[in-house]
Amino acid sequence: MIKLTDVSKLYRTSEIETLALEKVNLEINKGEFVSVMGPSGCGKSTLLNIIGLLDTPTTGVVEIDGIKTDTLGDASKTAMRNARLGFVFQSFHLIPSLNVTDNVELPLIYRSGISASERRERVREVLERVGLSHRMRHMPAQLSGGQCQRVAIARAIVGNPDIILADEPTGNLDTRMGAEVMEILHRLNKEDGRTVVMVTHNEEQARDTERIIRFLDGRQIG
Amino acid sequence: MRYIKQLWRELRSAPLFGIVTIAGTALSLFLIMVAMMMENVKVMPLAPESNRARFLYTGRQKLTGIENNEGRTFETPYPYRTICELFDSIPGMEAFAIYSQGCRPQMVWGGDRKQFMADFLEVNDGFWKVFDFTFLAGRPFTTEEYVSEARLAVITEEVARRMFGSVDGAVGHEITINRFPPYQPFKVVGVVRDVPTVADTAYGQIWLPLTAMGRTTDDNITGSVNGVILADREGRREEVRAEYLRRREIVNKRLKEVNMQHYDLGAPYLVSEFRTAMWNGFRDSVDMDKVKFYTMIVILLLVPAINISNMTQSRLRRRIKEIGVRRAFGCTRGRMIREILTENFFLTLAGGVVGMLASLVFVWLSADYLWSNYDGAASGSFVSIATLLDWRIALYTIGACFVLNILSNGVPAWRAARLNPVEAIGGLQK
């Protein structure tokens, strides 16, 4: 499903060069729930961005569903993100000037051949799954952090992607709300068979996943 | 719809951006529309000059000396005889209006009211066929009356009311004009609707036959009349000009005796050339005028565009995270540019509509000051807002907004689309 071959990422600024990832070889199977762990600055987010086709590796190849992405242009990668990938961010990144429905609908408006009524139907479905169908007209500012993250998850799955990439999805939430979010992610993995790759600092959460990938200074150590 | 909803929320949270953008657009559009309308009113159909598209203006005659008169040139109105020789009954003509040069106010009296100033114009019988006056009472003077030098007058509604108290009561009464001692009276045969001063060829308040003034008999090389040909259809100019040149040869043979010659002005003139070419003597100057005009329009678009561009730039900087999120969830670069331009188009359009409405009101209120080098006796503005309201104005507004939007928001949109999504999303955290 996801295959990284010799992936390195070098950040170059005027003063300093940072090797954020060093020759990472990694394979994640369809339907797996994987957590990525490691100290701050070890390259976890960089890894997720590269898997998510938001960033390109300096060297190495990322394959998704057998498609080598290094030769794809921006438009193809964007289309692939839209169809196969769903993102959940630590600080939610909902669009503040859109209400819940419009936020969740976002991936669908970048997809052709879906009517407005179909889109609304899909949005209602996924909001029901995250338990927020009664908040459709709310603005993000009117929601709690946990609710925001559930909206963000609804947005990530509305387009029915195979892969969900979550970068510290509970990092900004208290324990109880974090547990709710984790439960939803596990359901999406178990019930729908979606592949989930999650970055976390929480050992307990990580233990509940099928596999833990550990990083240190850009290298995979287990 | 989606765009408008989001734009509205966006603007409510940061009203300054919206206000400045709308105000900038409005000001720009206001100036452009005023300029456009000022140009347009010069050439648009405007009763009683509804057939301007078929008008061919004689302009003024240009004379140059030869032999011992070498170096002398005149630009004057035509003598009556010459204008008839050159243009009357020219093939392709439907009617020919001749009118005295200059329309100046004179004291008039009649009825039992006090005397007052009114603008009068001396005209031929064809004048009433070339221009479509609306007669509220009576009729124009006929060819027979014109030829027989009858002392008749057509007056406007305003003059009729001031002098006789009503429109219907005026016909058949007599008026006297200070200009013509020994103050022989003229009999009113018709009352027409008031004429806007911007219809400046037909404009007057009292029209008298040229014959009754002795204007048709003077025999000088300079004269006091000009004319307008109403062609039977548009696009007749070159044919009429060819015949005019042929006739000019004949006139020039006669003028040779006094060592003067007509030389080429490019007559007769289209309405678009009339006001410039006639005075400057060259048709090329019309193109020059157009260049100047469009340069001005471009400047009027560019100056606000630069400001709006900065506005949009900072508006987008506030929304950089949103741009990253949209890119992450499948918005391509091209789509990003389109979204930004579409959203801002509504903002520009809002400003454009405000500017357009303001310009309509402004032009309507100040019509007479804007157009005429006229300082006559007319009171009030006669250009109705309905005359100015032209479907093309809406089209120009949308067009100008479209151009302004691309000029001002194209670069910010392009830059936003080039952003790396990771950096955009992280943009607020780092």
Ligand SMILES: Nc1ncnc2c1ncn2[C@@H]1O[C@H](COP(=O)(O)OP(=O)(O)OP(=O)(O)O)[C@@H](O)[C@H]1O
């Ligand atoms: N755009 C960038 N330019 C330069 N250096 C960068 C950039 N992004 C990340 N880095 C560096 O790359 C390294 C890896 O960063 P990354 O964000 O992947 O770490 P992380 O494991 O996600 O850390 P955290 O747990 O704090 O989120 C860090 O040293 C970081 O400073």
Ligand SMILES: [Mg+2]
């Ligand atoms: Mg990180």
